[in-house]
Amino acid sequence: MIDHKIQKQLIGSCARETTKFVIEELHDECFAILADESSDVYQQEQLALCLRFVNKIGEPVERFLGLAQVADTTSLTLKEAIQTLLMKYQLPISKLRGQGYDSASNMKGHVNGLKKLIMEDSPSAYYVHCLAYQLQLTLVAVAKENIDCKWFFGHLVDLLNVLGMSCKKICMLHVAQAEYMIEALKQGEIEAGQGLNQEMGLARPGDTRWRSHYKTVMHVMSLYPSIMKVLFRLGKESNSAEALGAQTMLEVFKSFLFVFMLHLMNEIFGYTSDLSNALQKSDQDIVNAVDLLEFTKVQLQVLREDDGWNEFLEKSLLFV
Template sequence: MKKGDFPQHECGDSTNNHGGDAFVNGGFRNWNIKSRFSKHAGAVNSAHCEAEEKYNLFMQPKTSIRESFASNSGEFKVQYLARLTWSLKCIRYLLRQGLAFRGHDESKDSNNKGNFRELVQWLAGNFEEVNKVVLGNAPTGCQMIDHKIQKQLIGSCAHETTKLVIEELHDECFAILADESSDAYQQEQLALCLRFVNTTGQPVERFLGLVHVEDTTSLTLKEAIKSLLIKYQLPLSRVRGQGYDGASNMKGHINGLKKLIMDESPSAYYVHCFAHQLQLTLVAVAKENTDCAWFFGQLAYLLNVLGMSCKKIRMLRIAQAEYMIEALKLGEIESGQGLNQEMGLARPGDTHWGSHYKTVMHVMLLYPSIKKVLFKVGKECNGAEAIGAQTMLQVFQSFEFVFLLHMMNEIFGYTSDFCNALQRREQHIVNAMDLLEFTKAELDVLREDCGWKEFLGKVTSFCVKHKVKVVDMDGKYKPIQRSRKFFKDAINYHRFHADMFLGVIDRQLQELNNRFDEVNTELLRCMA
C-alpha cells in the first residue's frame, strides 16, 4: 500500500506535517515517549479519532444514533408524535394571539418560565393524557420545549400557512400592499401582503412575508417585492393593484416604486388607502398651520396637567357630577337613558387623528368642570403643579383658545363621518366617494360669510355662558403666550377670520383635493 492511500492526519511530529512518521516505511518509532501518543491522537475531530469512531461503529453497529432511532419501539414513536402535537397546539395558540413565547427566566425553579412553557405546564397539570408525554415524563433530550425547537415549529407553521394562501389564490390576479418597517435590531425590512378575491367572491388580505432590505430606495424595494413573489411563483404580470403609503419613494411618478411596478405590469394601478389619506390630510393641516400647532400644543399641556394623577382625575369627575346636577335643575340639559354619560380626557393617538376629535369634543363638554379643577389646583397646590395649573388656566379662559377649540371641533366633525365610513368593511366605494364630495361641499359652505357668522355666533354664546371675555373684532390682536412682535398692527378680525378660520379651511380643502385625486376617484367609480 502506498503512502498516499492512508488517511491524512497529524501525528506528534515536531514539524506538524501530515502523514509524519506514523505511515512511513519505518513505522511509528517513538513508543518510548508517552506524550507523543496524545499528540498523535489529536483533537476530537482529528482523523485518528474519526477512524477510531468508525471502527467502533463497525464493530458495534447498535450503539450508533441512527440505529437507536431506527430501533425505537412503536410506543415511543406514538409518545413522540403526541408530544409534538401538543407543542404545536401551544404554538398555534400563541401565534394566533400574537403573544411572546420565551420568558426572562426559563429555569426549572422560575415562577414564570414564559408563555410557551407555562402553557405546556398548565396543560400537563389539567389533562392526564398530556402529562404522560411531556416535561418530566418525556426523555431528557426530547421534551420539545427548547427555543430552537420552537423556532423550527414556528417556521413550519409559517410555511404551511403560506402554502394555503397560495392555494387559495390559485392562478388569479391579485394586488400587493407593502410598507416599510424595522425589526427589534432596527434593521430595515419590507412587509408584503396580497389582496385578492377568493372562490366565494369575498375580498381578502393575506400576509405573504417579510424581506430584509439594505435601504429604502424604490429600486431596492422593487427587487425585494419581486424576489418574494418569485419565491412563491407569483409573477409581476398578475399584479392588478398597488397600495403603499404617501412617501415619495413609494408613490413618485418618475422613479417611485409605483412607477417601477407599472413598467412591468401596466395594469397595476396605484390606490392609496383612503382612511390613511384622510389622516395625512388632518396631520398636514394641524402641523403646517401655526395657530393649529399652538392649539394642539396647549391641548397636550392641558392633558399633562390634568391627567397625570388619580387625584386630579377624581377631582374632574366630582366637578362634572356637580355641574350635571346643577344643569339638570336649571333645565339646561335633558335626562334620559344613555344621556349625560361620564367622560374623561383620553390622550389622542399620534397616528390616529380621528381620536383628536373625541378629545376636542370632550374638552368642550367638560369646559366648566376643567376650568373649576384648574382653579382649585392652582390655588391649593404648591410648586410646579400650581404654576402649571395657573398658566393653563390663563390660556384656557382666553378667547383664542375657545375659538380654535370650536373650529377644530367643527372641522373634525365634518371629517369624522367620512373617516368612520372609510374604515367600515361593508362600505360601498361609490358611497365613500359621494361622502367625500359631501364633505368638501360642507367645508365650502362653512367658509362663506353665512357660515362664518353662524360659527362666530356659536363661539360668542359659549364665551358669554362660561364668562370668557369676547374680543372686539375691530381691535388690535393680542396673542396669548406668544410675542406681539410677530403680529404687529394685526387686527382681530383679520387674525381670526382670515388667518385662522379661512386659512385652516382652505388648507383642508387643498389637501383633500391633492390626496383624493380625480384619477383614482374615477377609476374606483368605474370599477364599482
C-alpha cells in the same frame, strides 16, 4: 392553556389558518399590494403588507397578509421583504397588478423608489397614490396657513405635551374626570346608562389619519373641567419648569380665544367627518356623493350666516 409557549403556538396556528383562507379566497388571481413601514413598541422597523383583489363574486376586498421585520426602510430592503412574504405564500410577483404606498421618497421615488423597483420585475404593477393620505395632508397644510388655526393647534400640542408625558399625569386626569362624573351624576347634569360616560384620554392627532384631529378636539371639550383642574394642580406643585409650563398652559386654556377655536374646530370637523365617513362607504355612488358634498357646504354656509353664527357664539360664551 396559560403557558406562554402554548399561547404563542395557538396564536401562530390561528394566523396560519387565517392566511390560508385569504390565499384560497384569492384563488390564483391577479392582485395588488398595499404596504407601509412602521415601528413596534421596541422601536424596531417593520413592514405591513396587505393584499387587494377581486373575490369570486366580484367584490373588491383587502386582506392583511403579514408583518416583516426589516433592518432599515430603504427601498431595496422593503422590496426584499415584500418578495420574501409573497414567496412564503407562493404568490408570484408576475400576478401583481397594482401597488399603493404613501408619498415618502423611498416609496414612490421615480429613480430608486420601491415603486420603481417593483415595476422593474412586474411592469403591470401600476402605482396608485394613497388619496386619503394626500387629501388629509392637504387639509392640514391649508389649516396651518390660517394664523388662528396654527395658534390653536400649536397650543393643543403643548397641552398634550404637558398632560401626556407621564403615567402620573394621565392618572391625575383620569381621577379628575371620575370625580367630575360622580358630581355631575349627583347633580343630574349627565345621564347614566350602558355605554355612556366612557373613560377617554387625549390622543395625539396625526396628519395622515382621518378623524384624529376631530377626536382630539372632542376629547378636549369633554375633559375640559378635568383638564383645567389637573393644570391647576400641576401649576401649584413647585416652581419647576414643568409647573411654570402648566401655569402658562392654564392661562391659554381658560382664554376665550382658545375656547372659541375649540368649538369652531369641533363644529367644522364634525361636518367634514360625517362627509368623509359617508364617502368611504363601499356602496357609495357618485350621484349621492355629490349630494352629500352639497349638503356639507350648505351646513357650513348656515354656520356663517347671522342666525347660525349667533347661536354658535352664544354656545361658546356659555361654555366659558
